[in-house]
Amino acid sequence: MADETSTVRPPLVELRDMHVAFGGVKAVDGVTVDLFPGEVVALVGGNGAGKTTLIKSLSGAHPADAGQILIEGQPVTIHTPRDAKSLGVETIYQTLALADNVDAPSNVFLGRELTTRWGNLDSSAMEDATRKLMARLNPKFENFIVPVQSLSGGQRQSVAIARAVHFNARVLIMDEPTAALGPAETEQVRELIRQLQREGLGIFLISHDIHDVFDLADRISVMLQGKLVGTVNKDDVTVDEVLAMIILGKRPGEVTIEDIAELH
Amino acid sequence: MTQTDRSAPPATPGSQPPALSLRETLRAAEIDTRLLGMLVALAVIWIAFHVMSGGTFLTPRNMWTLTVQFASVAIMATGMVLVIVSRNIDLSVGSMLAVVGMAMALVQAEILPDYLGFDHPATWIIALVAGILLGAALGAFQGAIVAYVGVPAFIVTLGGLLVWRGVAWWMASGRTIAPMDSNFQLLGGGSRGTIGGTWSWVVGVVLCVGIVALLVNSRRQRKRFGFRLRPMWAEVTLGVIGCVAALGSIGFLNRYYLPEGLARQYAEDNQIPWPEGGLNVSAGLAVPVLIALGIAMLMTFLTTRRRYGRYVYAIGGNPEAAELAGINSKRTIIKTFALMGGLVGLAAAVQIARLNAAVSGLGQLTELYVIAAAVIGGTSLAGGIGSIPGAVLGALLMQSLQSGMVLMNVDAPMQNIVVGIVLVIAVTLDTVYRRRSR
Ligand SMILES: Nc1ncnc2c1ncn2[C@@H]1O[C@H](COP(=O)(O)OP(=O)(O)OP(=O)(O)O)[C@@H](O)[C@H]1O
Ligand SMILES: [Mg+2]
Numbered sequence: 001m002a003d004e005t006s007t008v009r010p011p012l013v014e015l016r017d018m019h020v021a022f023g024g025v026k027a028v029d030g031v032t033v034d035l036f037p038g039e040v041v042a043l044v045g046g047n048g049a050g051k052t053t054l055i056k057s058l059s060g061a062h063p064a065d066a067g068q069i070l071i072e073g074q075p076v077t078i079h080t081p082r083d084a085k086s087l088g089v090e091t092i093y094q095t096l097a098l099a100d101n102v103d104a105p106s107n108v109f110l111g112r113e114l115t116t117r118w119g120n121l122d123s124s125a126m127e128d129a130t131r132k133l134m135a136r137l138n139p140k141f142e143n144f145i146v147p148v149q150s151l152s153g154g155q156r157q158s159v160a161i162a163r164a165v166h167f168n169a170r171v172l173i174m175d176e177p178t179a180a181l182g183p184a185e186t187e188q189v190r191e192l193i194r195q196l197q198r199e200g201l202g203i204f205l206i207s208h209d210i211h212d213v214f215d216l217a218d219r220i221s222v223m224l225q226g227k228l229v230g231t232v233n234k235d236d237v238t239v240d241e242v243l244a245m246i247i248l249g250k251r252p253g254e255v256t257i258e259d260i261a262e263l264h
Numbered sequence: 265m266t267q268t269d270r271s272a273p274p275a276t277p278g279s280q281p282p283a284l285s286l287r288e289t290l291r292a293a294e295i296d297t298r299l300l301g302m303l304v305a306l307a308v309i310w311i312a313f314h315v316m317s318g319g320t321f322l323t324p325r326n327m328w329t330l331t332v333q334f335a336s337v338a339i340m341a342t343g344m345v346l347v348i349v350s351r352n353i354d355l356s357v358g359s360m361l362a363v364v365g366m367a368m369a370l371v372q373a374e375i376l377p378d379y380l381g382f383d384h385p386a387t388w389i390i391a392l393v394a395g396i397l398l399g400a401a402l403g404a405f406q407g408a409i410v411a412y413v414g415v416p417a418f419i420v421t422l423g424g425l426l427v428w429r430g431v432a433w434w435m436a437s438g439r440t441i442a443p444m445d446s447n448f449q450l451l452g453g454g455s456r457g458t459i460g461g462t463w464s465w466v467v468g469v470v471l472c473v474g475i476v477a478l479l480v481n482s483r484r485q486r487k488r489f490g491f492r493l494r495p496m497w498a499e500v501t502l503g504v505i506g507c508v509a510a511l512g513s514i515g516f517l518n519r520y521y522l523p524e525g526l527a528r529q530y531a532e533d534n535q536i537p538w539p540e541g542g543l544n545v546s547a548g549l550a551v552p553v554l555i556a557l558g559i560a561m562l563m564t565f566l567t568t569r570r571r572y573g574r575y576v577y578a579i580g581g582n583p584e585a586a587e588l589a590g591i592n593s594k595r596t597i598i599k600t601f602a603l604m605g606g607l608v609g610l611a612a613a614v615q616i617a618r619l620n621a622a623v624s625g626l627g628q629l630t631e632l633y634v635i636a637a638a639v640i641g642g643t644s645l646a647g648g649i650g651s652i653p654g655a656v657l658g659a660l661l662m663q664s665l666q667s668g669m670v671l672m673n674v675d676a677p678m679q680n681i682v683v684g685i686v687l688v689i690a691v692t693l694d695t696v697y698r699r700r701s702r
Binding site (some may be wrong): 112 | 485486488489491567569570571574577578580581582584585586587588589590648649651
């Protein structure tokens with residue numbers, strides 16, 4: 001479904017025929033999506049459509065039951081978050097996945113702490129790196145030595161983002177990165193996404209905000225009840241057509257005037 | 265892997281970074297207000313007992329005994345902090361203490377003498393290491409069931425509480441194993457298990473130098489990255505308070521003198537003629553107190569400066585987040601239980617050395633004192649929160665209550681009632697404080 005011209009190079013990430021079930025619930029049912037370097041692919045769908053479950057199979061948080069993951073054309077196995085990270089796949093989870101009882105630098109470096117020659121935690125170096133990172137991501141951020149549970153939603157989100165972008169990711173997965181943010185902070189995140197895209201990262205962006213999606217995405221993949229409705233180029237579709245895909249599960253062209261009327 | 269640029273200039277080149285305010289200083293100095301609160305509570309309890317007991321509580325003799333008695337609970341409480349922080353609990357420490365104590369006693373009193381003879385210089389270390397390893401193995405076994413099988417720690421260690429108690433009895437069919445190896449006995453801080461006045465001063469000076477070194481190092485680190493520095497007066501005050509506390513305690517405890525028999529022995533050994541009015545020879549710090557001090561520092565280092573400690577806290581704060589960050593939670597949990605077990609082994613050594621015997625009833629109810637010490641010291645049973653210094657202070661507070669009541673001839677049932685009430689009050693205050701500071 002991607003641009004015919006860009007298939008000369010293999011996609012950065014390809015998820016082929018993914019299946020994930022929870023008991024009898026087929027949360028992801030035969031979904032295939034791909035992502036190219038410097039591209040933002042939006043994953044959209046209603047609540048419970050299976051977006052989070054799909055990306056968790058790529059981030060290693062919950063491996064798929066069946067399906068194949070290819071990175072730059074090579075099949076890879078991702079069983080744990082560590083596997084994903086070592087392949088350059090970083091994730092900002094919908095729940096943020098922060099350890100609330102420790103401070104921002106500890107969270108940014110959780111699992112990948114900077115240490116001194118003796119293997120002791122180098123807290124000052126971590127704080128310093130976090131300060132530099134935050135100067136770029138959220139200049140108003142100042143609370144570097146308090147547990148993150150006492151921070152605002154936006155600040156916590158900044159910490160989660162900082163953790164994902166600090167480690168030279170090739171692929172960034174963002175599950176609702178602006179859900180907890182005010183307008184100014186949202187604009188900051190959008191600018192960051194554009195910047196990372198220019199740097200050549202591939203980004204899976206999950207969002208319920210259709211404006212975010214049309215503003216940032218190159219392509220849009222729509223899921224409904226665990227199945228992929230389709231993937232479209234943003235420039236080829238209208239907001240109404242995407243909404244019809246999300247709600248009715250109908251691809252552009254299958255949509256009738258009555259359907260559109262029903263949406264409004 | 266990271267993009268840290270350590271050579272970058274400070275944020276405000278040329279000018280000194282602005283100084284921290286007093287509140288931030290307290291915070292930055294990691295003197296959390298609740299630890300200060302505990303010190304105040306401790307002081308209040310001490311003074312109250314001193315007054316109520318007619319001036320017998322705050323005496324070098326009583327305080328010296330108190331430090332010896334508090335050591336074994338303090339040693340175990342440092343491990344319990346990590347167990348509880350990781351959202352687990354260990355109810356088996358008292359029974360495990362009996363098993364390990366019994367094993368160490370059998371090793372030195374009945375097994376090794378067959379090979380090495382009595383009071384061989386290697387006996388004590390073999391028995392001690394065997395005990396610590398056995399404790400760690402029992403702990404790791406319980407931890408593995410918790411981590412890999414997923415049985416709640418409460419159940420696994422409740423089972424352990426019953427099983428190990430039975431095993432301890434079965435190991436010697438209820439006999440009392442005695443006496444201990446004469447070198448091993450020093451671990452208990454009995455009549456000879458002290459380091460004397462001079463070495464105690466050395467310990468005090470080392471502590472003082474250590475405190476200053478930590479302060480200097482931390483300041484240097486902050487300077488390296490151009491972070492805001494504590495005002496100089498605060499640094500100096502902290503250093504002075506630390507040194508005064510360390511040296512003051514040593515000076516005070518050093519005024520506990522050896523009883524006459526031992527003092528005469530000392531005079532004889534050093535060829536000092538026995539003076540008319542008797543001879544004042546400082547006993548100095550007891551070995552178990554030194555062990556507790558060393559363990560407290562080691563465990564503080566482990567929790568604040570090593571990956572392992574950071575992971576324990578992360579798991580306690582948000583287990584899912586820890587997994588997603590790539591932390592091996594299962595291994596961390598097993599390590600934590602093994603560490604707890606090893607500390608139980610050490611505490612068991614201290615106890616049987618002090619008793620100069622091992623009985624299968626050793627350590628009864630100890631699990632409750634250890635948990636109470638950790639909780640009074642600010643460890644949250646919900647996990648994620650707790651500190652080693654807090655737990656050590658908690659152990660000291662509990663022991664102070666008990667010694668004070670013994671001094672005032674409060675009977676045993678009443679002692680339990682008071683300790684129970686204090687536990688609930690302490691946790692209540694803590695909960696209220698936390699809710700407000702949120
Ligand atoms: N751990 C789990 N156990 C059982 N069922 C689950 C689990 N995680 C997700 N599901 C189910 O799988 C389906 C897909 O959920 P998922 O979280 O992937 O949806 P989503 O598209 O991310 O929704 P949202 O927009 O609300 O975040 C839902 O029916 C959900 O109830
Ligand atoms: Mg979701």
